[in-house]
Amino acid sequence: MQPYKYHTKFRIRTVLLCLLIVFPFTIISANPAPEAGYRLSGTVFRDNGLPFEDLELLLFRHTGSFQESPPAICITESDGSFGFNAEKGKSYVLEVRGELGNGRVYIPAGSYGGNPSARLDITYPVTEEIVILHTNDQHFTLNKPHELSKKISEIREKYENVYLFSAGDIFVRHPLRWIVNGQFMRDPAWYGERAMFMISSMNELGYDLMTPGNHELAYREPYTRLALEAADFPILAANMEITTDALPPFDDYVIFNTSTMRKIAVLGLTTGDAPRGVRELDLAETVRNHLFLKDSSDILVALSHLGLRTDRSLAEEFPEFDVIIGGHSHDLLEEAITVNSVLVAQAGGNPHIVSDNHPVYLGKIIISLENGIIREKRGWVMTISLCPSEINP
Numbered sequence: 001m002q003p004y005k006y007h008t009k010f011r012i013r014t015v016l017l018c019l020l021i022v023f024p025f026t027i028i029s030a031n032p033a034p035e036a037g038y039r040l041s042g043t044v045f046r047d048n049g050l051p052f053e054d055l056e057l058l059l060f061r062h063t064g065s066f067q068e069s070p071p072a073i074c075i076t077e078s079d080g081s082f083g084f085n086a087e088k089g090k091s092y093v094l095e096v097r098g099e100l101g102n103g104r105v106y107i108p109a110g111s112y113g114g115n116p117s118a119r120l121d122i123t124y125p126v127t128e129e130i131v132i133l134h135t136n137d138q139h140f141t142l143n144k145p146h147e148l149s150k151k152i153s154e155i156r157e158k159y160e161n162v163y164l165f166s167a168g169d170i171f172v173r174h175p176l177r178w179i180v181n182g183q184f185m186r187d188p189a190w191y192g193e194r195a196m197f198m199i200s201s202m203n204e205l206g207y208d209l210m211t212p213g214n215h216e217l218a219y220r221e222p223y224t225r226l227a228l229e230a231a232d233f234p235i236l237a238a239n240m241e242i243t244t245d246a247l248p249p250f251d252d253y254v255i256f257n258t259s260t261m262r263k264i265a266v267l268g269l270t271t272g273d274a275p276r277g278v279r280e281l282d283l284a285e286t287v288r289n290h291l292f293l294k295d296s297s298d299i300l301v302a303l304s305h306l307g308l309r310t311d312r313s314l315a316e317e318f319p320e321f322d323v324i325i326g327g328h329s330h331d332l333l334e335e336a337i338t339v340n341s342v343l344v345a346q347a348g349g350n351p352h353i354v355s356d357n358h359p360v361y362l363g364k365i366i367i368s369l370e371n372g373i374i375r376e377k378r379g380w381v382m383t384i385s386l387c388p389s390e391i392n393p
Helices: 012-022 024-029 145-158 188-205 225-229 284-286 308-317
Strands: 037-046 056-061 073-076 083-088 092-098 101-107 120-124 127-135 163-164 240-242 253-257 263-270 279-281 299-305 324-328 336-338 343-346 360-370 373-384
Touching: 056 083, 073 083, 092 120, 101 120, 101 127, 127 145, 127 324, 145 163, 145 188, 145 360, 145 373, 188 225, 263 284, 279 324, 284 308, 308 324, 308 336, 308 343, 324 360, 343 360, 343 373
Parallel strands: 037 120, 127 163, 263 299, 299 324, 324 343
Antiparallel strands: 037 083, 056 073, 056 092, 092 101, 127 360, 240 279, 253 263, 336 343, 360 373
16 A cells, blocks of 8 residues: 655755755655654665665554555665654654565654664565464363463564464363363353353453354354353354354454554354354355455465365465464364465364363464565464473474
């Protein structure tokens, strides 16, 4: 998206460059630089460490949409340096434009305003990393919650853009498998309490998204709907038509905006045994009807509760997906696999009974962008343990 374009032509460019450096807000904006401001300055380097001159830099206020924020503009000098007037307490996105594409850098509020001598050094092309953490098929078991929470927090502190997804089957539908450490729990009220416990725990861990599994779709009235409605995150099932009040309505997809306003579209796909009021739609047709998401996003993800075999087929048929995060088949892909250029990941799962002995798996995917273009995708599964030294990186 380029809401504003700035062109320099012929020898007039040199004059404009000088004016932009001295009066950046006077030239671009009708509003003068605020008194309570600071100078945001820095240098753009090539990947070999040499300065990058004649690059166009646009500074957007971080308002949620570039269209709402007319940019200030400058051009890097011969030594790669640049400078903007900025407001204290405001977040910004700096876009670096050149022949290799447009890279973006997020500048949180207060990063440089409190230190006049601080400078922002940027390497062009600009690399961004997006992390997706994922779980699947937990089946009423959430062991080692403190260790899991600590690991998730560590990853969130290390990266700017971290998302946490569930690929479904957090409940257990079979009454004969309502077992906790060998003890049968036959009362449906226990199902309701355990379902609410799972959702509450996911809320505390900060899940961003879930697709329901067949164990959620095989509802128990009124408990399944009450628990799912307590979720602080969207629940996606594009290929399911819900006409029963025993389940809440599900969304088809969501679009996340990263700190630099890159767009991540996630399509939810699942499978079920079609209980009353639930109808499974044609999978391929559903995907084709949502391929418009590819054109309107930087990354397209399928959050799937279809099983690994179907995920592989989906990747073969629809290379438009960048990543497929799966569940249902309980496959532990210690390293994510690539099928037809699509990264396919799944993080194991638990048996359909509650036990303190079940391991805790957390999938981690890193998507590396270079000037907004995906250059690398990789994923693996971490095993969360009581001993920090045993937690895989």
